[in-house]
Amino acid sequence: MKVFSLSETAIDPVVLSSQLENFGTGAIVTFEGRVRDHNDGRAVRGLAYQAYAELAEAEGAKIMKEARARFEISCAVCVHRVGELVLGELAVWVGVGAAHRDAAFAACRYIIDEVKSRVPIWKREHYSEGQPEWLHPAKGSAR
Amino acid sequence: MNYTMLYFASLRDAAGCDSERIASGARDPRSLYGEIAARYRFTFVMEHLRVAVNGEFAPWDQALADGDEIAFLPPVSGG
Numbered sequence: 586m587k588v589f590s591l592s593e594t595a596i597d598p599v600v601l602s603s604q605l606e607n608f609g610t611g612a613i614v615t616f617e618g619r620v621r622d623h624n625d626g627r628a629v630r631g632l633a634y635q636a637y638a639e640l641a642e643a644e645g646a647k648i649m650k651e652a653r654a655r656f657e658i659s660c661a662v663c664v665h666r667v668g669e670l671v672l673g674e675l676a677v678w679v680g681v682g683a684a685h686r687d688a689a690f691a692a693c694r695y696i697i698d699e700v701k702s703r704v705p706i707w708k709r710e711h712y713s714e715g716q717p718e719w720l721h722p723a724k725g726s727a728r
Numbered sequence: 729m730n731y732t733m734l735y736f737a738s739l740r741d742a743a744g745c746d747s748e749r750i751a752s753g754a755r756d757p758r759s760l761y762g763e764i765a766a767r768y769r770f771t772f773v774m775e776h777l778r779v780a781v782n783g784e785f786a787p788w789d790q791a792l793a794d795g796d797e798i799a800f801l802p803p804v805s806g807g
Contacts, residue, residue: 618807634806637736637799639783641806665806677807697807705780706806707737719738720805723776 589645589663591636591706596664596675605660605682614689616697618677620670624720628713634667634676637705641665648699656692658683663696665706729755729792733764734780734799742768757781758788761800772802 586604598617605613622629645663652661660682670676679696683689711717730751735743743764754760757779764770778801779786792798 635737635740636806637734637780637801640780640785640799643783644785701804701807703804704806705736705801705804707802708805709737719741719802721738721772721776721803722805723803 586662587642587646588649588661589642590665591638591641591667592664593666593668596666596678598675598678598680601662601664601678601680604662605680607659607682609684610659610682611684612686612689613680613682614686614693615681616677616679616693617675618697620672620674620676622672624710627710627715629672629710630713631669631671631711632676633669633709633711634665635707635709636665636667638667641704641706644704645700648696648703651699652681652692652696655695656681656683657685657688658692661692661696663700665700665704667706729753729794729796731760731792731795732797734797736799737802739768739770739772739800739802742770744768755792756789757786757792757798757800760792760798761788764800770800772800776803777801 663679665677681689681693708720734747780799
């Protein structure tokens with residue numbers, strides 16, 4: 586399977602986690618990014634992600650390769666949703682397996698931070714009131 | 729020269745299409761952005777965008793070739 590992929594359908598963390606397991610893995614750290622009901626003081630009722638798929642998959646794969654080079658991990662997987670999402674739905678999932686927890690935590694954090702700042706994916710929020718808007722954050726947005 | 733433009737997110741909304749073929753005298757992404765931004769009234773200054781040529785990130789002064797596929801990428805908001 587691809588270590589970084591875009592998905593048009595719901596992300597299943599149970600299936601993804603099972604791909605990280607092997608007998609050399611003493612630690613698995615996962616991150617789940619979910620659709621929340623508010624942003625920047627506005628009530629959010631759903632959102633959509635659009636991607637430049639070709640470049641997003643190439644840049645995502647590059648980030649995963651960097652993570653494997655920087656940290657003592659045995660495996661890492663990341664899946665990002667595209668399309669329309671409802672509140673509470675999984676938007677992005679990162680899973681890292683390693684012999685020890687320090688590397689697993691660090692690599693997981695590295696991957697989600699880099700994906701958010703570098704991969705060409707855009708979020709369009711639908712609000713309870715007013716027109717939907719694309720988010721194009723300046724540098725230094727919320728972590 | 730002829731280029732294929734790809735548009736994403738708010739730039740797609742402003743352009744009114746996800747891709748198009750254009751003819752332009754621009755020879756690098758910098759001058760091409762000037763033309764396209766004026767045509768569709770894009771509000772981003774170049775410093776806030778990245779550019780991709782043929783599916784890879786590229787510098788603003790890269791020499792373009794006939795048939796290149798170009799995308800101006802607004803600040804991303806995945807995750």
